[in-house]
Amino acid sequence: MILSLMVFLPIVAALAAYPITRKSEKAGNVLIIGVTLAVFAMALSLLAGSLSGAQIPGFCGSGLNFSCGSMQTVMALIAAFMWLMTALASPEYFDHARCNARYYMFYLWTLGALMGVFLAADLMTLFIFFEIMSFTSYVWVVQNETPEAIKASETYLFVAVIGGLTMLMGIFLLYASCGTLSFHELPELAAKMSDSRKLVIGICILVGFGAKAGMFPLHIWLPKAHPVAPAPASALLSGILTKSGIFGVVVLSFHVLDSFGHTWGNLLLVPAVITMVLGAVLAVFSTDLKRTLACSSMSQIGFILTGIAMACLLGEHGGIAAYGTMLHMLNHSLIKLTLFVAAGVVYFNVHSLNLNDVRGFGRDKPLLMVTFLMGACSIAGIPGFSGYISKTLIHESIVEYIHELAHHGANVLPYQVAEWLFLFSGGLTFAYMARLFYIIFIAKKPHHQHQKEGRYMGSLTALVLIVGGALMPILGLTAHSTMDKIAEFAVHFFHRHAMDHAVHYFAWINLKGAVISITVGIAVFALVGMMWLTKRKDGEEEYINVWPQKLDLDDYAYRPALKGLAFIGAVAARCVETLAAILVMGPVNLIFTGAEKEVIPPEDEEFSKYDTTSERSLVQRSFNYDLLCAMLGVAALMIFVIINL
């Protein structure tokens, strides 16, 4: 009951949110805060009770099935928390904005859909809500209705839809092979499938979830869509919506393909590492505050996917990787909440996100500075902050796998490279966060910087920043009693054993990775960030964009490919169609001879135009005559039938 309520309360409330917000924005604000608070309370209550699950039989044919516990509860709780926080920050951000009634409606809708995704007990339910979520969050991206927003949302929609339907194909094959989609029964039945079938199913479903998560090469929408959305929506898109994709990958990897772990782990590791490095590189070169954060999200998703891949490779003993994955998901959500809300504060003061315009904005704003610093330190993996813990766990899992392989005398080089790239990406994370921090809080202000009058942020926004920022050192310093417990609770969903011994996070062996990363980071920050990407002129700094604009997979590969495919399809169809027309109309032209010009009206704007052709006719042509002939034919046939009986 409570599970269904968590899903459907926001969906129903969304319908009310539109008219209410149209009438009074205050009432709308109260409504969304109230609803998100209620959902958060219900999510908390999941921790206490042992609910068995909920069913709504018959809905959409196969019925909806919900369950909770383990990772599902944790994810639902994180989502509810994120929504509550952004609901608190929204009233200020959307003050005087247009169309916020629309935004609020889709905001609540997406919450319901996301709850459906996290609380689903079978793949079908998950898919249904996943699709709904794609469409409702589309409106977030397009909310500002600027040309960039429209283009980005287009890309988002296409990627989401194509991914979603490829996934449907996979689900479909899975259903055809196993006869069930329930998480409970899948592991056992799916293990019986042949390896090639597992591979096909795995790739199909991975395309769908990977597209939402922002995995290479389906990441194209992410760096475009996240920056153009309103800041609270960006926080949710980056912080939690991408996690729905990750959640799907977890389901796929540990519930469907667990018996296929070795191959699957290797297969997943490649895009994971590429995503991790590419995202970080893009973030270093970005000159837009939110774009940097979005690219950073992509990179962190790569870290998480690496964790999943390692958990697959390590098999039953992958507990450490599963811990790391779960905790990095949690951390990344909280970090991105803080950072995007901070970016929102910058935006509604300065009305720009370009680093050249916002530089020095935070010089005299200690609260913003401290909370931003918390987020930055955490994501950069500074020891003592939450991000360090999860990154260390994932790093340890790679090291462990290398040891295991070395023990068996196998080739460890690919994994060694993966480890180096992991540390290198960690270094880049440090570099781009340090650069952002330097530009916003240390660099000198330009004279013309726009500044909102009055206080630079409201108390609710400040509260969100403080809560978000404070969580990071708290979690990071009390890792054994907080984060380990959360991971232990969630690891059951990964079908991995809990770790039997606690990791000594502050032992030198574990700190070493962080030290290497930070050293790399300082070097990159100094050499690339401060020297290459910064121009100094008359004491003024300018941050230049050296990333080639044209290097965009979307414009260069996907859009032309899509257009080309549609064109080829149409041309092919047209050719065969002409043949068919000859087949049907040809005999007519044979029978009727004699010249008469006739206008052939166009039937297809793309391929034909008005023209005249000479048609031959046997007798003076009239439609009635044609009809008469046709009817005579029918009559003759009828007589033939009757005589033959």
Add this chain to the structure above:
Amino acid sequence: MQYLTLLSILFPCIMGAALFVWKPTDRIIRNRYSITVVLITSALVLGTAFCTWTYGGDSVAVTIARISKHLVFEFRPDNVATIFGCIIGVLWPVTTIYAFNYMEHEGNDNMFFGFFIITFGVVAGIAYSANFFTLYICYEFMTLVTLPLVMHSMDAKARSAGKKYVLYSMTGAALVFIALMYFVQYSDSLSFTYGGILDLARTAGHESELMLVFVLAFFGFGVKAAIFPFHRWLPAASVAPTPVTALLHAVAVVKSGAFAVMRLIYFGFGIGFLRGTWAQYVVLAAAAITVIFGSCMSLRMPHLKRRLAYSTVSNLAYILVAFAAMSPLGLLGGLLHMVFHAVIKITLFFCAGSILHNSHLEYVYEMEGMSKKQPITCAVFVVASLALMGIPPLGGFISKWTIATASAANLSWAGYLGAAALIVSAILTTLYMMSVVVRFYFPLKNAPALSDHCHEADARMTGPLVFLTVLMIVLSLASSGLYSWIGGMV
């Protein structure tokens, strides 16, 4: 009670024909007359369906003429027939109301409404026919009575479209006729029997011949269902007035084609005879190709009504894929999609008609920011688009899922092709529908503003639109009920 069936077919034919003689000049009188006749017919059609459920098909069966042992002109509704009967029984009155407003400026109303009402009776005849002979006669008759509707405006375009329509239909009829002959040869009776009417003792040795005949007949009936390569008449026919395109070319005529194909497969040749043969693969592949082809063409059409027409081509092929899957699940999926597609597509066409009639816009690129001018129409369009794409929980999803499952359950290359075609087409459907929706709601900044003449339709147009949307949502939410209801009947 058998007169119920007879009346539901004869009454509209007579009352429609009466309009040609009577020729009322007063619009209000004609409209009242038309809606009364249509409502009574609806009641008769639905009443027949109801009697069939309660008392069985035999209680309403009526034999009109018995020419020979095989050739019996008889109507005998069965469960499958009543589903089709319900679709037309509900949608015809709605379209009639819509047509009153739409046809105000088209002229020649007596002819239009006359044929429009007659078509109702003929389509009911197709639905309730008891054997292939009756089905064939009604089917031919339908071509003739809908022709004047297609050519209504009588300009070069409309006449060309009409000619195309007739030629394609006649070609199809000729192909079907061959099958009719073979049925006479190889079976004892032409009455529909689930499982097939072929006498297997007699067909022994002639299987491959019969397979060929089946394929020909499939394409013959498929012409009306716009199967590739016999689909060209359908987009051309979108020149007809919108009520005609909406009802006839999205519901009545094309669904009759699909319905006849269903009769041919399940009640004629029988799935036991066809399943797993090359004939099945050929028709399944043809339907799968049509699915993709229709969506591709639709994507390239800037003309809204023509885009919807090609989308119809694609969606009818979904139904044919389902029927060609040749399993009870396929039959269920096909019938489900018949119901959902009927409601969805008629709504979309009504929206297109509302824009055409009130804002005089035909091309998608002209409709930037339409939602400001016609909010109700656009909102309805969005819901119907989402349903057509198959976004859960709206109706299209469950039917497509059933069809894909049925198709893949064949475990043959053609079955997988069918399932894959459905998925690819779902992507294309999203592209061609969303590109319209996005233009309605998120216009490009440099798009020319819409003229002030654009305005929302009056209640006689928006009423049917809203009614259909509500119907669609109710059907979607009750989809599990519908699923088991139809599942119980087939």
